[in-house]
Amino acid sequence: MNAGRAAGVIAAIGAIAAALVLPRLIYSVLALDILLWGLFAVSVDLLLGFAGLLSFGHAAFWGAGGYTAAIIAKQLSLPFPLAAAAGVVVAMALAVPLGYLAIRRRGIYFAMVTLAFAQMLFYVANEWRDLTGGENGVQGVPKLFPGLSVSRSIDFYYAALPLVLLGYVIAWRIVRSPFGHVLVAIRDNEPRAQALGYPVRRYKLVGFVLSAGIAGLAGSLYAIGHAFASLDLLHWTTSGQAVVMTVLGGIGTLWGSVLGAAVVLFLRDWLSGSFAEASGVVTGAILIVIVLAFRRGLMPALAVAGGLLVERGRRARVPSERGVPGS
Amino acid sequence: MDLGYVTLQVFNGLVNGAFYALLSLGLAVIFGVLRVVNFAHGAFYMLGAFAAYLLGLDAGVGFWPAMLLAPLGVAVVGVVAERLLLRRVYRLDPLYGFLLTFGLTLVLQDAMRIRFGLQGQPYATPDQLGGSVSLGIVAYPAYRLFVIAFSLAVSLATWYVIERTRLGMVVRAAIERPDLTRALGIEVGRWVTGVFAFGVALAALSGVLAAPMRNVSPLMGSEAIILTFAVVVIGGLGSIAGAIVAGFAVGVLASLGAVVNPALENIVVFAVMAVVLLVRPAGLFGSIESA
Numbered sequence: 001m002n003a004g005r006a007a008g009v010i011a012a013i014g015a016i017a018a019a020l021v022l023p024r025l026i027y028s029v030l031a032l033d034i035l036l037w038g039l040f041a042v043s044v045d046l047l048l049g050f051a052g053l054l055s056f057g058h059a060a061f062w063g064a065g066g067y068t069a070a071i072i073a074k075q076l077s078l079p080f081p082l083a084a085a086a087g088v089v090v091a092m093a094l095a096v097p098l099g100y101l102a103i104r105r106r107g108i109y110f111a112m113v114t115l116a117f118a119q120m121l122f123y124v125a126n127e128w129r130d131l132t133g134g135e136n137g138v139q140g141v142p143k144l145f146p147g148l149s150v151s152r153s154i155d156f157y158y159a160a161l162p163l164v165l166l167g168y169v170i171a172w173r174i175v176r177s178p179f180g181h182v183l184v185a186i187r188d189n190e191p192r193a194q195a196l197g198y199p200v201r202r203y204k205l206v207g208f209v210l211s212a213g214i215a216g217l218a219g220s221l222y223a224i225g226h227a228f229a230s231l232d233l234l235h236w237t238t239s240g241q242a243v244v245m246t247v248l249g250g251i252g253t254l255w256g257s258v259l260g261a262a263v264v265l266f267l268r269d270w271l272s273g274s275f276a277e278a279s280g281v282v283t284g285a286i287l288i289v290i291v292l293a294f295r296r297g298l299m300p301a302l303a304v305a306g307g308l309l310v311e312r313g314r315r316a317r318v319p320s321e322r323g324v325p326g327s
Numbered sequence: 328m329d330l331g332y333v334t335l336q337v338f339n340g341l342v343n344g345a346f347y348a349l350l351s352l353g354l355a356v357i358f359g360v361l362r363v364v365n366f367a368h369g370a371f372y373m374l375g376a377f378a379a380y381l382l383g384l385d386a387g388v389g390f391w392p393a394m395l396l397a398p399l400g401v402a403v404v405g406v407v408a409e410r411l412l413l414r415r416v417y418r419l420d421p422l423y424g425f426l427l428t429f430g431l432t433l434v435l436q437d438a439m440r441i442r443f444g445l446q447g448q449p450y451a452t453p454d455q456l457g458g459s460v461s462l463g464i465v466a467y468p469a470y471r472l473f474v475i476a477f478s479l480a481v482s483l484a485t486w487y488v489i490e491r492t493r494l495g496m497v498v499r500a501a502i503e504r505p506d507l508t509r510a511l512g513i514e515v516g517r518w519v520t521g522v523f524a525f526g527v528a529l530a531a532l533s534g535v536l537a538a539p540m541r542n543v544s545p546l547m548g549s550e551a552i553i554l555t556f557a558v559v560v561i562g563g564l565g566s567i568a569g570a571i572v573a574g575f576a577v578g579v580l581a582s583l584g585a586v587v588n589p590a591l592e593n594i595v596v597f598a599v600m601a602v603v604l605l606v607r608p609a610g611l612f613g614s615i616e617s618a
Binding site for chain 2: 124
């Protein structure tokens with residue numbers, strides 16, 4: 001076992017330990033929110049950091065997963081892991097046509113296309129009242145598990161934790177796999193990847209669908225955890241929030257997204273107690289500061305501080321600072 | 328199918344199209360020179376409507392002077408934003424400009440929500456345009472006809488300036504071949520602030536126009552901007568005429584969709600976008616792929 005690998009194992013054990021004690025340190029609803037928004041932001045980073053695709057419409061998959069899981073858990077009284085699995089399947093199935101269309105454009109147009117499709121889903125959910133409950137949403141979603149009572153939020157936290165960690169492991173595996181390396185190659189130089197014989201579009205589409213599945217998993221557990229699926233899940237600010245967390249944590253760092261989620265949620269939690277609910281002003285201001293002054297994000301800064309930089313720092317790349325085609 | 332209703336919907340579509348055209352026109356001009364897709368365009372539209380509303384409420388300024396004053400005032404906000412914020416990201420990947428203006432949108436929209444609440448405020452239609460005009464089969468509100476005509480006039484004037492004047496030549500060259508334009512010794516940067524202010528003023532003007540028809544509310548801009556993005560994907564940001572034509576065409580198509588089923592109206596916009604992506608991924612009027 002070399003030093004890098006050992007450090008990785010220690011970091012993984014540390015992360016799991018942290019996830020286990022987190023609800024003892026802060027209240028368990030916030031703890032679950034951090035893990036799930038973190039997973040959601042990781043799915044955004046998977047595309048942005050490793051395929052160079054800024055999805056501004058990931059709420060589509062977070063919301064599709066959330067609504068599916070909520071409706072299934074409520075109508076069929078299924079255990080929550082099955083409801084979440086259904087959410088993942090629907091999110092991925094939805095991502096196939098949307099991704100197929102969206103990857104026909106690049107860069108800023110890709111962001112606009114994904115944003116527009118997510119908004120379309122928002123309108124559909126708003127109109128399709130029989131299924132989604134329209135503005136009332138799907139309320140009173142049960143948390144079920146055979147032989148166990150998981151309805152208290154702290155119990156649900158631990159019951160959902162294995163699934164959440166599975167989501168993180170899958171994201172990590174994708175990035176580390178040969179597939180992930182090809183995505184990075186496409187990000188860095190698409191014509192070259194194509195010339196090397198990689199079916200570039202198919203890679204992007206598979207990346208998009210996998211990312212949507214992870215977002216769908218996070219959204220499913222979020223809806224079940226809050227016992228509620230509403231139009232907020234599909235709102236454009238939800239997509240934007242995930243992007244803010246990713247950029248704050250550091251594009252292309254994967255775990256930075258979790259850190260970004262924690263910072264944003266703590267700030268909002270703290271502010272909502274002290275003065276008027278001003279989450280938009282806070283999130284917007286964070287984003288402006290990050291873009292202007294701190295584009296690499298928190299994670300690389302922390303890594304430098306911790307002296308862990310060596311390998312990760314080289315990997316953690318922001319989209320080229322100059323406009324390079326295909327970046 | 329009722330012919331009167333269809334006629335009505337075609338005109339409603341032209342009204343919606345008038346807003347898409349004005350907004351995507353502004354986006355195209357700004358993108359051309361700044362290489363920034365201005366997410367905050369919807370927020371400036373909203374600020375324009377609020378400026379007209381507040382001018383009327385606090386200073387008794389009517390609709391007609393507001394059509395001049397509100398865009399000027401919002402353009403000043405735009406100039407400040409350009410000088411303080413946007414200026415710093417021109418050299419970066421366009422994604423950063425998008426993120427920056429998204430952040431600005433959140434701040435502006437939420438600040439207005441905290442100050443004025445979410446409830447929409449009514450704004451009176453100007454007296455001169457109060458009644459309706461007979462179109463033969465149906466009567467149509469005079470104000471809405473004015474919106475169509477006014478937007479067409481502004482669009483054509485902008486098109487004229489950009490296609491037929493020296494100022495426009497520079498802007499056009501900067502839109503189509505920014506690097507070559509710079510290489511020919513034209514300082515694209517000098518035009519930046521002015522062009523951004525113009526684009527923002529156009530957005531604010533659309534907001535003033537919208538005020539008597541739609542409630543003035545902090546959220547009015549975000550829906551407008553997302554639909555406008557779909558229009559921009561359809562028409563492309565590379566051509567002024569394309570922005571205008573796509574704007575009106577999408578507006579009419581969406582309203583005709585509403586004839587079939589009212590719930591379809593906005594969804595048609597996205598369906599058209601999907602078809603265009605499938606058939607002509609670069610957009611109807613061949614746009615430049617940004618990095």
